[in-house]
Amino acid sequence: QKEVEQDPGPLSVPEGAIVSLNCTYSNSAFQYFMWYRQYSRKGPELLMYTYSSGNKEDGRFTAQVDKSSKYISLFIRDSQPSDSATYLCAMSGSSNTGKLIFGQGTTLQVKP
Amino acid sequence: GAGVSQTPSNKVTEKGKYVELRCDPISGHTALYWYRQSLGQGPEFLIYFQGTGAADDSGLPNDRFFAVRPEGSVSTLKIQRTERGDSAVYLCASSPRGHRGAGELFFGEGSRLTVL
Numbered sequence: 001q002k003e004v005e006q007d008p009g010p011l012s013v014p015e016g017a018i019v020s021l022n023c024t025y026s027n028s029a030f031q032y033f034m035w036y037r038q039y040s041r042k043g044p045e046l047l048m049y050t051y052s053s054g055n056k057e058d059g060r061f062t063a064q065v066d067k068s069s070k071y072i073s074l075f076i077r078d079s080q081p082s083d084s085a086t087y088l089c090a091m092s093g094s095s096n097t098g099k100l101i102f103g104q105g106t107t108l109q110v111k112p
Numbered sequence: 113g114a115g116v117s118q119t120p121s122n123k124v125t126e127k128g129k130y131v132e133l134r135c136d137p138i139s140g141h142t143a144l145y146w147y148r149q150s151l152g153q154g155p156e157f158l159i160y161f162q163g164t165g166a167a168d169d170s171g172l173p174n175d176r177f178f179a180v181r182p183e184g185s186v187s188t189l190k191i192q193r194t195e196r197g198d199s200a201v202y203l204c205a206s207s208p209r210g211h212r213g214a215g216e217l218f219f220g221e222g223s224r225l226t227v228l
Contacts, residue, residue, distance in 0.1 A: 004154075006154070008152065041221070042221055043116070043203055043205075043219030043220050043221050043222055044155065044203075044217075044219050045219065046216045046217065049216060088154050088155070090154075097143075097160060097162075097167065097168065098143055098145055098160060098205075098207050098217055099145075099157050099160055099168055099171075100155075100157060100217070101157075102154030102155050102156070103154050104152070104153055104154050105152075105153070105154050
């Protein structure tokens with residue numbers, strides 16, 4: 001079993017829809033939780049960065065962390081075709097050295 | 113340049129050959145990371161440098177893989193006796209901080225290695 005599980009999709013939604021992306025994890029030592037977006041043939045870029053449990057909002061993006069359930073989510077409101085990409089969750093322990101454990105990534109397509 | 117630069121962007125080699133992949137991090141970033149991403153998978157950690165020294169090389173799969181960062185800036189990932197299973201995109205990332213508070217990692221576009 002992988003430390004971080006993420007449904008690879010693909011997920012296809014119409015423009016304007018609310019998108020929900022999720023990851024589960026098994027290691028209770030994870031303290032830092034991130035979402036990266038990766039366009040085809042590009043490197044990942046950080047979208048959201050949260051510490052411990054709770055919610056964080058940034059524009060159309062909201063990240064949620066539920067440590068008791070070992071479950072994290074990323075919500076995208078008013079999705080746009082430009083949001084079409086692969087979304088990777090990533091986690092690290094308390095030392096937070098940048099050694100990240102990534103999920104497999106979920107491929108999202110937003111249709112105009 | 114403004115971002116992390118990786119060369120070559122594509123490399124095709126034959127099984128058994130030696131390969132070097134180069135990473136030029138963002139100026140002033142002390143921490144540098146190498147990750148490997150296979151098709152349809154998330155990136156997997158290989159090695160992390162804080163300054164010139166390898167702070168954590170626990171992700172290197174075997175002794176055919178080696179990385180250096182002699183002056184604390186540019187890094188080279190070296191793969192000896194390449195195997196077909198080494199085919200992947202090798203991603204480099206840098207961060208302004210490393211130990212205890214790496215925060216955001218800035219990734220390059222990767223070097224796509226194909227071993228025939």
